[in-house]
Amino acid sequence: MRYVFFIWLLLGATVTLPAATLRVGKGGNYPTIMTAIKAARNGDTVLVSAGTYREKNIIVDKRIVLKGTGYPVLDGEKKYEVLSIKADGVVVDGFRVVHSGVSSINDMGGIKIYDSRDVVIRNNILEDTFFGIYTQYGKNCTIENNRLTAYAKEEQQSGNGIHCWKSDSMHIIGNTISGHRDGIYFEFVTNSVIRRNTSFRNIRYGLHFMFSHNDTYLANHFERNGAGVAVMYSHGVKMYQNTFEENWGDAAYGLLLKEISDSHIEGNTFIKNTSGIYLEGASRIRVVKNQFRNNGWGLKIQASCMDIEVARNNFIGNTFDVGTNGSLVLNTFNGNYWDKYDGYDLNKDQVGDVPYRPVSMYSMIVEKNPPAMLLFRSFITSLLDKTEKVFPSLTPEGLKDNRPMMKKLF
Amino acid sequence: MIIASNVSKRFGKLQALNNVSVTCNKGECIALIGPNGSGKTTLIKSILGMVVPDSGFITFNGNNILHHWKYRSDIGYMPQIGRYPDNMRIADVLDMMKDIRGHKGAMDEELVAAFELDKLKHKRMRTLSGGTRQKVSACLAFLFNPEVLILDEPTAGLDPVASEILKEKIITEKKKGKLVMVTSHILSELDDLVTQVIYMQDGELRFHKSIEALRADTGHEKLSKAIAHVMLNTAL
Amino acid sequence: MKKIIKYVMADILRNRIVLVYLFFLLVASFSVFSLEDNSSKGLLSLLNIVLLVVPLISIIFSTIYVYNSAEFIELLVSQPLKRRTIWISLFVGLAGSLSLAFFVGVGIPVLLYEANLTGMMMIGVGLLLSIIFVAIAMLAAVRTRDKAKGIGVAIMLWVYFSILFDGLVLFLLFQLADYPLEKAMVGISALNPIDLSRILILLQLDVSAMMGYTGAIFKDFFGTTSGMVISLSVLLAWILLPVWLSVRNFNRKDL
Numbered sequence: 063m064r065y066v067f068f069i070w071l072l073l074g075a076t077v078t079l080p081a082a083t084l085r086v087g088k089g090g091n092y093p094t095i096m097t098a099i100k101a102a103r104n105g106d107t108v109l110v111s112a113g114t115y116r117e118k119n120i121i122v123d124k125r126i127v128l129k130g131t132g133y134p135v136l137d138g139e140k141k142y143e144v145l146s147i148k149a150d151g152v153v154v155d156g157f158r159v160v161h162s163g164v165s166s167i168n169d170m171g172g173i174k175i176y177d178s179r180d181v182v183i184r185n186n187i188l189e190d191t192f193f194g195i196y197t198q199y200g201k202n203c204t205i206e207n208n209r210l211t212a213y214a215k216e217e218q219q220s221g222n223g224i225h226c227w228k229s230d231s232m233h234i235i236g237n238t239i240s241g242h243r244d245g246i247y248f249e250f251v252t253n254s255v256i257r258r259n260t261s262f263r264n265i266r267y268g269l270h271f272m273f274s275h276n277d278t279y280l281a282n283h284f285e286r287n288g289a290g291v292a293v294m295y296s297h298g299v300k301m302y303q304n305t306f307e308e309n310w311g312d313a314a315y316g317l318l319l320k321e322i323s324d325s326h327i328e329g330n331t332f333i334k335n336t337s338g339i340y341l342e343g344a345s346r347i348r349v350v351k352n353q354f355r356n357n358g359w360g361l362k363i364q365a366s367c368m369d370i371e372v373a374r375n376n377f378i379g380n381t382f383d384v385g386t387n388g389s390l391v392l393n394t395f396n397g398n399y400w401d402k403y404d405g406y407d408l409n410k411d412q413v414g415d416v417p418y419r420p421v422s423m424y425s426m427i428v429e430k431n432p433p434a435m436l437l438f439r440s441f442i443t444s445l446l447d448k449t450e451k452v453f454p455s456l457t458p459e460g461l462k463d464n465r466p467m468m469k470k471l472f
Numbered sequence: 473m474i475i476a477s478n479v480s481k482r483f484g485k486l487q488a489l490n491n492v493s494v495t496c497n498k499g500e501c502i503a504l505i506g507p508n509g510s511g512k513t514t515l516i517k518s519i520l521g522m523v524v525p526d527s528g529f530i531t532f533n534g535n536n537i538l539h540h541w542k543y544r545s546d547i548g549y550m551p552q553i554g555r556y557p558d559n560m561r562i563a564d565v566l567d568m569m570k571d572i573r574g575h576k577g578a579m580d581e582e583l584v585a586a587f588e589l590d591k592l593k594h595k596r597m598r599t600l601s602g603g604t605r606q607k608v609s610a611c612l613a614f615l616f617n618p619e620v621l622i623l624d625e626p627t628a629g630l631d632p633v634a635s636e637i638l639k640e641k642i643i644t645e646k647k648k649g650k651l652v653m654v655t656s657h658i659l660s661e662l663d664d665l666v667t668q669v670i671y672m673q674d675g676e677l678r679f680h681k682s683i684e685a686l687r688a689d690t691g692h693e694k695l696s697k698a699i700a701h702v703m704l705n706t707a708l
Numbered sequence: 709m710k711k712i713i714k715y716v717m718a719d720i721l722r723n724r725i726v727l728v729y730l731f732f733l734l735v736a737s738f739s740v741f742s743l744e745d746n747s748s749k750g751l752l753s754l755l756n757i758v759l760l761v762v763p764l765i766s767i768i769f770s771t772i773y774v775y776n777s778a779e780f781i782e783l784l785v786s787q788p789l790k791r792r793t794i795w796i797s798l799f800v801g802l803a804g805s806l807s808l809a810f811f812v813g814v815g816i817p818v819l820l821y822e823a824n825l826t827g828m829m830m831i832g833v834g835l836l837l838s839i840i841f842v843a844i845a846m847l848a849a850v851r852t853r854d855k856a857k858g859i860g861v862a863i864m865l866w867v868y869f870s871i872l873f874d875g876l877v878l879f880l881l882f883q884l885a886d887y888p889l890e891k892a893m894v895g896i897s898a899l900n901p902i903d904l905s906r907i908l909i910l911l912q913l914d915v916s917a918m919m920g921y922t923g924a925i926f927k928d929f930f931g932t933t934s935g936m937v938i939s940l941s942v943l944l945a946w947i948l949l950p951v952w953l954s955v956r957n958f959n960r961k962d963l
Binding site for chain 3: 481483517520521522523524541542543544545547549551553554555556557558559560568569571572573
Binding site for chain 3: 335336438
């Protein structure tokens with residue numbers, strides 16, 4: 063009974079103090095956003111109409127909804143951090159945030175969340191910001207449907223698109239990020255979800271994970287990033303249905319896995335990457351039902367990996383299906399479809415009767431002597447490959463798929 | 473008309489032409505005589521520009537022929553062995569030559585008619601006998617009414633009838649005031665034709681005389697006898 | 709000039725060997741496209757035909773043709789024609805007919821099944837290789853008087869360009885593995901038209917792998933427009949240089 067009373071009291075309080083809407087700009091009572099925030103109370107809405115606002119650093123320190131209509135422009139004049147959020151439950155919606163300051167000392171962002179929880183940043187457009195949306199010590203924040211575009215040329219002078227540091231339970235959903243250093247950057251971020259984002263043409267990685275455990279990312283699209291996607295020093299990462307496309311270069315990978323363990327990679331598509339997945343020091347990882355198409359190397363597994371299970375994937379049109387640098391094999395390949403497989407299936411169970419060795423001799427040669435790639439597909443190198451098939455000497459004996467599929471799996 | 477001055481040519485070890493100088497004029501019919509490998513064909517080819525002399529030069533109507541090619545439109549040449557693209561018909565070859573030469577004046581198709589090539593004109597060149605090919609070669613040499621005729625072993629492989637037709641034709645052309653150069657092994661054929669004799673041996677020009685002078689010198693009426701006389705004498 | 713080209717081409721196109729060549733290419737192309745389940749794999753099989761068979765047939769057929777046409781050439785030389793005209797006509801006639809055979813035999817199937825950039829590159833490179841090896845054959849033939857020897861030289865040249873050269877380069881690569889050879893490799897590939905052609909196709913077919921380790925250099929060179937222009941110019945030089953040398957030789961040749 064006391065509880066009911068307490069709830070009535072609470073509801074009554076809200077009724078007696080209704081959330082106010084404070085209007086900024088044309089037709090409003092407040093000329094600047096700062097004055098409106100100053101006047102606002104927790105739970106109020108600050109509605110900003112179209113126009114350009116140059117208010118140096120705007121600090122939101124109350125639990126308010128900051129909403130723009132007609133995409134009002136918040137201009138940092140290349141000197142200031144545009145929007146700093148220092149209260150829980152703040153909502154920032156519908157702004158165009160441009161020209162943040164650039165500073166390598168305090169990581170200036172277009173929008174920066176300081177030590178807050180339940181913040182929502184959505185439907186914003188960020189252009190030419192140093193860091194885009196930056197979170198430190200955030201919890202259960204949502205960053206949704208924002209479009210971030212930067213025009214960085216060098217790694218040193220650019221920040222990340224969506225940057226999360228020491229945060230937990232974040233939701234990064236449906237954002238489009240390009241031209242930053244890393245599209246999305248996670249460091250010490252746990253239990254978070256990255257979903258339906260598109261990250262392309264960023265200078266370094268489309269997505270960069272460091273020491274971030276038990277996160278899931280799914281249905282994202284990473285294209286033409288300087289070095290693809292990197293997941294490092296983490297465990298318990300789940301990657302589903304992402305697309306990794308056209309990440310080209312000396313050290314570019316569709317997906318780079320370094321020192322990562324107990325993770326699951328399923329249903330992803332890797333197209334036209336120099337290496338589809340590159341694994342180094344990785345262990346206990348399941349790579350299943352992925353599509354590897356037209357990559358330079360479908361998979362590159364360094365000898366430092368163990369307990370990698372590669373099963374039921376499609377390997378189609380890759381220059382080399384699998385590359386490796388050692389002869390010790392502690393990983394298993396099972397039931398994959400390899401378009402280069404030329405074995406037979408006498409008992410018609412759709413499984414090839416002879417094992418497939420996905421590592422070709424020439425991929426070993428190129429591994430040792432990269433310029434030899436220039437001779438690929440010449441008569442002499444085809445001859446070498448054919449000889450190797452008859453008398454294996456360079457390729458690791460144990461690396462084979464004992465149950466290669468005769469038909470594409472999906 | 474054609475003047476060769478000190479022309480020399482070596483093929484490897486073989487001295488094909490050694491300092492040969494010759495003058496040939498309009499209206500002459502010159503027999504080029506000599507044993508096998510004496511340099512007759514090389515001389516002819518030099519005149520045609522097919523062989524480039526190592527030293528010396530050749531002029532045609534006063535112009536050095538080196539690097540020139542237009543003068544050849546005044547020459548009709550019948551090679552020793554005429555070979556033509558295998559897949560062509562006789563008619564194609566004749567048409568092709570007409571096409572290539574782009575000759576403006578009247579065509580002389582007398583020989584084509586005399587040899588009755590019309591009947592064979594749909595035959596492919598590869599199916600022809602050596603004699604028929606020679607006929608084609610002869611026709612081509614005369615076709616464009618050239619001022620100079622160079623005939624290398626014209627009657628070799630021809631049957632007697634054709635041979636006779638060709639000789640008649642040569643005589644007619646000579647009478648028109650053309651310069652004719654003929655090489656032949658069968659000297660008897662040349663009796664009624666030639667006005668001049670050039671005798672070559674080992675790449676050298678041994679003598680260049682009018683037929684009358686030759687007859688007078690050797691006392692033989694027949695060319696074959698006269699030449700045999702000369703050969704015997706030089707051998708001594 | 710046009711007239712002679714016309715006659716040479718008519719003669720070659722009536723030649724059974726060229727027809728057999730055309731037919732072989734046609735059968736090979738259609739069969740690789742219909743046997744392989746995806747047509748880009750078919751393109752891969754065609755690559756070997758383009759890089760091995762096309763140069764072989766081009767060089768040997770042209771050499772033999774030039775020798776067999778000795779009398780025809782002699783006939784033409786005795787006519788009021790420039791020697792250069794005769795020789796270039798012969799070249800254009802040969803190159804034209806063999807390119808035509810290639811275009812019909814490989815080009816049309818490729819256009820039907822794989823009309824993309826890779827396919828186009830394959831056709832372009834095949835045409836260039838046909839012409840290049842006609843040019844090389846003509847140089848070999850004009851410099852060697854003896855027919856048997858000439859054909860031998862032609863075969864040796866083919867063996868060199870399609871097999872030995874790559875073997876030597878591979879050997880060198882391993883001998884000099886400690887040196888940065890990427891840039892040198894680009895230069896070395898210009899010394900062999902087959903290699904250069906292969907790389908141009910690789911850049912389409914295996915672009916992802918090519919952009920790997922040595923990516924920077926390839927991107928900077930072959931990947932750019934100017935690199936493409938340079939590569940094509942080098943291939944053109946492989947046509948022009950032998951033709952020019954052979955014309956010079958033919959001008960002085962005794963027939």
